[in-house]
Amino acid sequence: MNEPNRPLWQIILAAAVLFGFFVLLTFIRTSKTDTTPEPTPTPAESPIAEEPAHTPAPTPTESTAETTTPEEPAETTAPEENGELFSKDYIGSGYKTIYNTYLKATSNTLEYGLTANGDGYYIVNDTEDAVEILQYDRESANGSCGLYVYERCEKDAYGGWSRQEAQILNIYAYRYWEDIAVASGKTGWGDAPSREYSELTGE
Structure with a gap:
Protein backbone atom coordinates (compact mmCIF):
# COMPACT_ATOMS: atom_id res chain seq x y z
CA MET A 1 0.00 0.00 0.00
CA ASN A 2 3.08 2.39 0.52
CA GLU A 3 5.00 1.28 -2.58
CA PRO A 4 3.84 4.13 -4.88
CA ASN A 5 5.35 6.81 -2.45
CA ARG A 6 8.83 5.27 -2.22
CA PRO A 7 10.39 6.96 -5.26
CA LEU A 8 9.28 10.40 -4.13
CA TRP A 9 10.72 9.84 -0.70
CA GLN A 10 13.99 8.77 -2.12
CA ILE A 11 14.09 11.79 -4.35
CA ILE A 12 13.44 14.13 -1.41
CA LEU A 13 16.11 12.40 0.68
CA ALA A 14 18.62 12.59 -2.11
CA ALA A 15 17.84 16.27 -2.62
CA ALA A 16 18.28 16.92 1.10
CA VAL A 17 21.64 15.13 1.12
CA LEU A 18 22.87 17.10 -1.88
CA PHE A 19 21.71 20.36 -0.34
CA GLY A 20 23.44 19.57 2.93
CA PHE A 21 26.62 18.66 1.09
CA PHE A 22 26.49 21.90 -0.87
CA VAL A 23 25.98 23.94 2.34
CA LEU A 24 28.88 22.14 4.01
CA LEU A 25 31.17 22.75 1.03
CA THR A 26 30.24 26.42 0.96
CA PHE A 27 30.97 26.74 4.71
CA ILE A 28 34.37 25.09 4.33
CA ARG A 29 35.39 27.39 1.48
CA THR A 30 34.23 30.46 3.41
CA SER A 31 36.23 29.38 6.49
CA LYS A 32 39.41 28.94 4.42
CA THR A 33 38.99 32.38 2.91
CA ASP A 34 38.61 34.02 6.34
CA THR A 35 41.45 32.18 8.10
CA THR A 36 44.13 32.41 5.37
CA PRO A 37 46.47 35.26 6.47
CA GLU A 38 47.07 37.89 3.95
CA PRO A 39 50.65 37.94 2.69
CA THR A 40 52.81 40.48 4.43
CA PRO A 41 53.70 43.17 1.97
CA THR A 42 57.39 43.33 1.26
CA PRO A 43 58.73 46.69 2.39
CA ALA A 44 60.25 48.74 -0.34
CA GLU A 45 63.98 48.64 -0.20
CA SER A 46 65.45 51.94 0.87
CA PRO A 47 68.79 52.94 -0.62
CA ILE A 48 71.68 52.47 1.77
CA ALA A 49 73.66 55.63 2.11
CA GLU A 50 77.31 54.96 1.47
CA GLU A 51 79.70 56.22 4.12
CA PRO A 52 82.20 58.73 2.81
CA ALA A 53 85.68 57.34 2.34
CA HIS A 54 87.85 57.94 5.37
CA THR A 55 90.58 60.40 4.56
CA PRO A 56 93.55 60.13 6.95
CA ALA A 57 94.50 63.34 8.65
CA PRO A 58 97.66 64.82 7.20
CA THR A 59 100.73 64.15 9.30
CA PRO A 60 102.26 67.42 10.48
CA THR A 61 105.78 67.88 9.28
CA GLU A 62 108.52 68.63 11.73
CA SER A 63 109.76 72.14 11.89
CA THR A 64 113.19 72.62 10.44
CA ALA A 65 113.84 76.08 11.75
CA GLU A 66 117.49 76.88 11.77
CA THR A 67 119.16 77.61 15.07
CA THR A 68 120.85 80.90 15.58
CA THR A 69 123.98 79.34 17.06
CA PRO A 70 126.56 78.88 14.32
CA GLU A 71 127.61 75.30 13.72
CA GLU A 72 131.24 74.41 13.32
CA PRO A 73 132.10 72.79 9.98
CA ALA A 74 133.42 69.24 10.21
CA GLU A 75 136.71 70.18 8.61
CA THR A 76 138.49 73.12 7.09
CA THR A 77 137.39 73.97 3.58
CA ALA A 78 139.82 75.20 0.97
CA PRO A 79 139.84 78.90 0.03
CA GLU A 80 137.68 79.74 -2.95
CA GLU A 81 139.27 79.97 -6.36
CA ASN A 82 138.13 83.53 -6.97
CA GLY A 83 141.02 85.37 -5.40
CA GLU A 84 139.87 84.94 -1.79
CA LEU A 85 142.67 84.03 0.62
CA PHE A 86 140.32 82.46 3.17
CA SER A 87 137.15 80.40 2.88
CA LYS A 88 133.95 82.06 4.02
CA ASP A 89 132.88 79.49 6.62
Missing part, protein backbone atom coordinates in the same frame (compact mmCIF):
# COMPACT_ATOMS: atom_id res chain seq x y z
CA TYR A 90 133.44 79.95 10.35
CA ILE A 91 136.81 78.24 10.37
CA GLY A 92 137.97 80.33 7.42
CA SER A 93 136.78 83.48 9.18
CA GLY A 94 138.87 82.48 12.20
CA TYR A 95 141.98 82.08 10.07
CA LYS A 96 141.41 85.49 8.54
CA THR A 97 140.83 87.33 11.82
CA ILE A 98 143.79 85.71 13.61
CA TYR A 99 146.09 86.32 10.66
CA ASN A 100 145.10 89.98 10.31
CA THR A 101 145.24 90.62 14.06
CA TYR A 102 148.43 88.81 15.10
CA LEU A 103 150.47 87.47 12.17
CA LYS A 104 150.14 89.64 9.09
CA ALA A 105 152.73 92.21 10.19
CA THR A 106 155.52 89.59 10.38
CA SER A 107 154.31 87.18 7.68
CA ASN A 108 156.38 86.69 4.52
CA THR A 109 153.93 84.35 2.77
CA LEU A 110 150.43 82.96 2.96
CA GLU A 111 149.96 79.51 1.46
CA TYR A 112 147.13 77.05 2.00
CA GLY A 113 147.96 73.35 2.36
CA LEU A 114 146.49 70.02 3.41
CA THR A 115 147.85 67.34 5.72
CA ALA A 116 147.83 63.65 4.82
CA ASN A 117 144.52 63.41 6.71
CA GLY A 118 142.96 66.20 4.67
CA ASP A 119 143.13 68.85 7.40
CA GLY A 120 143.80 72.36 6.17
CA TYR A 121 146.47 74.76 7.41
CA TYR A 122 148.23 77.98 6.37
CA ILE A 123 151.96 78.59 6.05
CA VAL A 124 152.45 82.18 7.23
CA ASN A 125 156.26 82.22 7.23
CA ASP A 126 158.68 80.21 5.13
CA THR A 127 162.45 80.54 5.55
CA GLU A 128 165.46 78.37 4.72
CA ASP A 129 165.45 76.64 8.08
CA ALA A 130 161.78 76.51 9.16
CA VAL A 131 158.13 77.14 8.36
CA GLU A 132 155.54 78.65 10.63
CA ILE A 133 152.00 77.36 10.23
CA LEU A 134 148.58 78.21 11.60
CA GLN A 135 146.10 75.34 11.89
CA TYR A 136 142.60 74.94 13.24
CA ASP A 137 142.65 72.45 16.13
CA ARG A 138 139.18 72.06 17.66
CA GLU A 139 136.19 73.80 19.23
CA SER A 140 136.49 75.30 22.70
CA ALA A 141 135.00 73.66 25.79
CA ASN A 142 132.08 76.10 25.89
CA GLY A 143 131.37 75.71 22.17
CA SER A 144 131.68 79.42 21.42
CA CYS A 145 135.15 79.50 19.87
CA GLY A 146 137.42 77.78 17.41
CA LEU A 147 140.96 77.11 18.67
CA TYR A 148 143.96 77.53 16.36
CA VAL A 149 147.56 76.47 16.93
CA TYR A 150 150.47 78.55 15.67
CA GLU A 151 153.59 76.35 15.29
CA ARG A 152 157.16 76.42 14.03
CA CYS A 153 158.44 73.37 12.16
CA GLU A 154 162.19 72.99 11.54
CA LYS A 155 163.27 71.92 8.06
CA ASP A 156 165.64 69.03 7.41
CA ALA A 157 168.67 69.11 5.09
CA TYR A 158 166.42 68.56 2.09
CA GLY A 159 163.97 71.32 2.94
CA GLY A 160 161.29 68.96 4.23
CA TRP A 161 159.48 69.47 7.51
CA SER A 162 157.08 67.62 9.80
CA ARG A 163 154.70 68.65 12.56
CA GLN A 164 155.92 65.81 14.75
CA GLU A 165 158.75 68.03 15.96
CA ALA A 166 156.72 71.25 15.89
CA GLN A 167 157.18 73.92 18.52
CA ILE A 168 154.06 75.73 19.70
CA LEU A 169 154.45 79.49 19.37
CA ASN A 170 150.93 80.40 20.50
CA ILE A 171 147.33 79.18 20.63
CA TYR A 172 144.51 81.48 19.56
CA ALA A 173 140.77 81.52 20.15
CA TYR A 174 138.28 82.90 17.65
CA ARG A 175 134.74 83.63 18.84
CA TYR A 176 132.38 82.85 15.98
CA TRP A 177 129.59 85.41 16.30
CA GLU A 178 131.72 88.32 17.58
CA ASP A 179 134.51 87.95 15.00
CA ILE A 180 137.23 88.53 17.59
CA ALA A 181 140.48 86.66 18.25
CA VAL A 182 142.40 86.33 21.51
CA ALA A 183 145.91 84.94 22.10
CA SER A 184 146.43 82.49 24.95
CA GLY A 185 150.18 83.06 25.31
CA LYS A 186 150.63 79.29 25.60
CA THR A 187 153.76 77.64 24.15
CA GLY A 188 152.84 74.18 25.42
CA TRP A 189 149.61 72.20 25.75
CA GLY A 190 149.80 72.19 29.53
CA ASP A 191 150.56 75.89 29.97
CA ALA A 192 148.12 78.20 31.73
CA PRO A 193 146.37 80.53 29.27
CA SER A 194 145.76 84.23 29.56
CA ARG A 195 142.73 85.36 31.56
CA GLU A 196 141.01 86.79 28.51
CA TYR A 197 141.51 83.53 26.59
CA SER A 198 140.18 81.51 29.53
CA GLU A 199 137.06 83.66 29.87
CA LEU A 200 136.40 83.48 26.14
CA THR A 201 136.79 79.70 25.81
CA GLY A 202 135.81 78.38 29.23
CA GLU A 203 139.16 76.59 29.50
